Amino acid sequence: MLQDAGWSVQNAGVGLDLWGPQGVAVREVATKIGPADYLLYVDRKLIGVIEAKREGADLSAAEQQADGYAEHLKSEQRRASWRPTLPFRYASDGGVTTFRNTLDPDSRTRQISYFHRPQTIARWMHDADHDPQAPTYRAKLRSRLPELVIEGLRPAQIEAIRGLEHSLGEGRERALIQMATGAGKTFTACTFSYRLIKYAKAARILFLVDRNNLGTQARTEFENFTTPDDGRKFTELYNVQQLTGNAMLDSSSVVVSTIQRLYLGLSGKAIPQNDDPELDSYDIEGDLVLAYNPTFPPETFDLIVVDECHRSIYGKWRSVLEYFDAPIVGLTATPVAQTFGFFHQNLVSEYTYEQAVADNVNVDFNVYRIKTEISESGALIEAGTSVPVRDRRTRRQRYEDLDDDFQYTGKDVGNHVLSLGQMRTVIQAFKERLYTEIFPERAKIPEDKRMVPKTLIFARNDEHAEEIVSVVRDVFGRGNDFCTKITHKAKRPHELLAQFRNSATLRVAVTVDMIATGTDVKPLECLIFMRDVRSWSYFEQMKGRGARTVPQAEFQAVTPDLPEKTRFVIVDAIGVTENPKVDAAPLDKGDPAKRESLEKLLAKVAAGTIGEQEVSTLASRLARLDKELNNQPAQRVDIEQVAGQPLHDIVRGMVDAVSVDAQEAARSSGGKQAMQELLGRALEPLASNPELRKRLLETRRALDIITDEVNQDQVVFAGAVLNAEQGQSMITSWREYLEENRDEITAWHTAYSQRTKPPHEIFAELQRIAQRIALPPRRWTHERLWKAYEQAGLTAARGNARHSITDLVTIIRYELGIDQQPSPYEEVIRGRFVNWIARKEQTGTRFTCDQMWWLENIAQTTALSVRFDTAALDHVPFSTQGGTDGFLTAFGDDRAINILNELDQDLTA
Known part of the structure; x- marks a missing residue:
């Protein structure tokens, strides 16, 4: 791999x-600390290191x-190095290679396909020296x-x-940019x-x-793009x-291409200059094979x-x-x-980031629940979907x-299925609510000094x-030194644990069992459960990781943004606080077979209904x-x-039985x-051995972990968990506020019920009420208030x-x-x-399907904005059907006004 990229490998x-x-x-x-597998020199300067491992390490x-x-370079190595520490760091097992450039802000590891060329790193070095x-x-x-x-750009x-x-x-x-057709995606890309x-x-x-023809259009748009600060055409400069x-x-x-032409170039094949429609096809036999x-x-x-x-x-x-x-970028x-x-x-x-607004100290221990659709109900990945499958061993x-x-079910998440949507949704919800709902007391800290509480995440x-x-590194936009894995499989886990305990930089650790019991990290303020625990005693021990008190000086040494640790929070993303606990320790061919699962095929073997x-x-x-069992x-x-x-003998018998010669001989005889x-x-x-069929399925599932990157999860509930007593206390305080x-x-409600103010003003005043009650010391949101009414039995x-x-x-x-x-x-x-x-209909009025679309969307918009504002007719979704003009066309001018x-009157009476 190194030689492919132009490196001279020497002793x-x-x-x-x-x-x-x-x-x-x-x-x-x-x-100083041992032999590095490879040290890298560019232009006789020591610039990087490679740690090589066996496959699957x-x-x-x-x-x-x-x-x-x-x-930890030796003194003579430091004299030859470009920087006091080597910035370019690689790790590789021959199949997977990762890279980190510590000169990047919040530098983080990323996976790469091959090592970078020396001339590329030389260019990076020049750029760094030019702009330190x-x-x-x-x-x-x-x-x-x-x-x-x-100027000249639309809001979108x-x-x-x-x-x-x-x-x-x-x-x-x-990154994904969603922009309606005609809104100027390519112009945005040019900008x-x-x-x-x-x-x-x-x-x-x-x-x-x-x-390819769209490539011509894109190239033309780049050619016609006038640079906003220079005034010249893009192609006059680049x-x-x-x-x-x-x-x-x-x-x-800028290089404009189709992915097919790019693949031909990567494969060393000729790229036709003409516009060959066949090259626009995505159908290709077999897998795409790419080499350096x-x-x-x-x-x-x-x-x-x-x-x-x-x-x-x-x-x-x-x-x-x-x-x-x-x-x-898509x-x-x-x-x-x-x-x-x-x-x-x-x-x-x-994409937006929420700003923290709350500032209060709660009880020493409370639970914050995050429920998502996938963690509650699982998800379905449809047949034919291309999914990443990871071998557990390698x-x-x-x-x-x-x-x-x-x-798959919610219980499969983290075990046989890694749901990227579920993980990302939970961590995103945690981040978005971190300073507004989970730790509102941090809102008063200046943003450049505010720190994420020491957080431990329990994985499966x-x-x-x-x-x-x-996911944590990605969602928070931070690097390797912000979040790390501390498990028994990690390299020098105890050193990492000491760093987590004593470092102000390392804010989040992810563990399985290593820090679950008997290990104190006293500054911990937050525990996130992304795995279930059925044992009551084990859960209590895990919960105890956040319950430890810590001297003020020791706490401030790693969390200087707060004077002292006053509480900790369990963020329950899997239902661990709700579940009952016990104290106990190419032959593949032809339709429809090509879409049959292994489980269904084995079931057909058992039933004797399987075809050739x-x-x-x-x-x-x-x-x-x-x-794979090798x-x-x-x-x-x-x-x-x-x-x-041997399984091989069973497979060989099946292959021989379906061969053309064997089938023809049997037919003839x-x-x-x-x-x-x-x-x-x-x-x-197989047919006579149910246990074998079961074991084959279990083995197939155990060998692989499917990654669900298709299903986009969403939060269905996020909030502090209240009991009936807490709910009643909140309602009492709410009534005092009213x-x-x-x-x-009363003035707001009068304006709402008697329509003395425009709809947008009514809604804006309601928003201001909501913002005020969300401030300390109350921190009430509509979700928390509603939950309190449910807990108190005042609503279903x-x-x-x-x-x-x-x-x-x-x-x-x-x-x-x-x-x-x-x-x-x-x-x-x-x-x-519905009643309207x-x-x-009782009076003989019937609405067409087109008219019903308008009416239903007006009702939905009313539900989300208190009262319907006629100005909304010129916005989505109404603008997709012609806006105000479309509404007038659907009902007629006079009738349209009466309808509104x-x-x-009827919906908001």
Whole structure:
């Protein structure tokens, strides 16, 4: 791999030659703490280190070793080094390679396909020396981009550009821009491309299109783009090239291509210059095989923009994108579930960060519950979806098309299934509510001094922990020194534990069992449970990790933003505080078989209903499993004991039975019956052995971990868990507040019920009421108030139903004695709307489907905004049907006005 990338691999000693090649990788070089596998020299300067491991080794541990070697050089090595510590750090097991550049702000590890070239690192060194305050591309993304010139840009474009630049500045590797057709996606791309090239010094940007003719349009738009601060055309300053031949110009700042043409270039094949429609096809036999190509090294691009982010990139073609070491930005008008999954749920045009506003100290211990759809009910991945599948032993990841719908439960999350959507949603919810609901007392701390409380996350297993670490770093936009894994499989876990206990930088640790019992990290203020625990005693011990008191000086040494530790919070993301506990210790061919799951195929074997092509498919699946068992000797022995023979022999018998020659011989000798008997004999080892079929399924599932990156999870409830007594106390305090502010509340309700103010003012005043009660010392939200009414039995419990700010309307009306019971405002409006429609029908009025669409959306908008404002007709969703003009066309001018007045009176009476 090193030689492919242009490195000269040499041994230390008298034969070492640093003057010939530009890049030299020296094997087994002693440092202060031991021998580094490779030390890297560029232009005779020591610049980096590689830690090499066997396939499947823990690369997190290897990264820590590389950090140690890079930071503990001998004195003579320091004299030869470019920086006091080596910034470029690699870890590799030959199949997976990770890289970290510590010159990046909040530097974090990322996976790369190959090592970087020496000339690339030489360029990075030059750039760092030239701009030491922003030494890297990622540093310039954070600090060198000037204020956006908004003249000539639409609001959606401004939001997209600012959101993307913010995301890139945080180091996030995937970002999605959703923008309606015709809103100017390519113009937006031209704008941020220009800014990244000019100010962040991006060397080259790839603009991928769905079809080659769209590439021509994109190139034309770049050519016509007038730079906002210079006034010249983009192509007067930077070269834009459409990839229609093999050669990519060194001077190209933007390269426009289809993914198919890029793949041809990567494969060393000729790229036709003409517009060949066949090259726009995404159908390809077999897997895409990519090797290192010095013409297109992985660092060729600093950014990849995927226009329309077509579904092909989520399947086998994604390997083309992932070959390159560059952030990927998607542009689309219509994202699907896989789109959000591929782009890590990072919708930057809507990406916002909540600011903490609360400031109060609660009880020493409380529970904050986060429920998501997937953690509660699991999810379904549809058949045919391409999913990442990871081998538990080697950690190598491959992509497979699911043969059948894959349904998993919330209990499978973190074990057989790693749900990226669930992990990301929980951590995002934790971050968004960290200073507003979970730790509101930190809101008064200046933002540049505010710290994330020391947090310990309990994961289900080591693989789960790895993914959680990655998500935490990504969501918080922080580096390796902010969050790490501390498990028994980690390298030098006790040193990491000491660092977590004593360091002010390391804020979040993810563990399985290592810190669950008997290990004190006294400054801990938050425990996040992303795994269930059935043992009461074990749970109590885990809970105790956050309950320890700590001397003020010791606490401030690692958490200087607070004077002392006063409480801790359990963030329950899996239901651990709710569950009862006990104290106890290519043969694959043909339709429909190609979409049959292994479980269904084995069930057909048991029932005797399996067909010839299905037998071929089953043999293919079992042959693949047999090969994978080469790395699982204990499981192979177990299966062979149950089967009474090697699995290979069973597979070979099935293959022979479905061969053309065998089938023809059986047909000639005994017809169809003989053919069926031949298959029966081959399948007998499976058909007669239920335990073997069961064991094969268990083994198949145990070997692999499926990663669900398709299903976008969402929070269904997030809030402090209250008991009946706490709920009643909150209601008592709420009623005192209403009494103290009776004039204001009564005036608001009068304006609402008598329509003395415009709808938007009514809603704005309700928002101000909500903002005031959310401030300390109350910290009440509409969700918490509603939960209190449920706990006190004053309204019916509605499970995981979500509430909006408009629900304050019915709570206020209840407390004013107008309504007998508070009900969700949307429920009230929906009921009144149904009754209004029924009364209209009784009088002979019938509405068309088109008219019903308008009426239903008006009712829905009313439920979310207290009263309907006619100005809303010119906004989504109404603008999609012509806005005000469309409404007038649907009902007629006079009738339209009457309809709006009637609805306003009946729905919000």
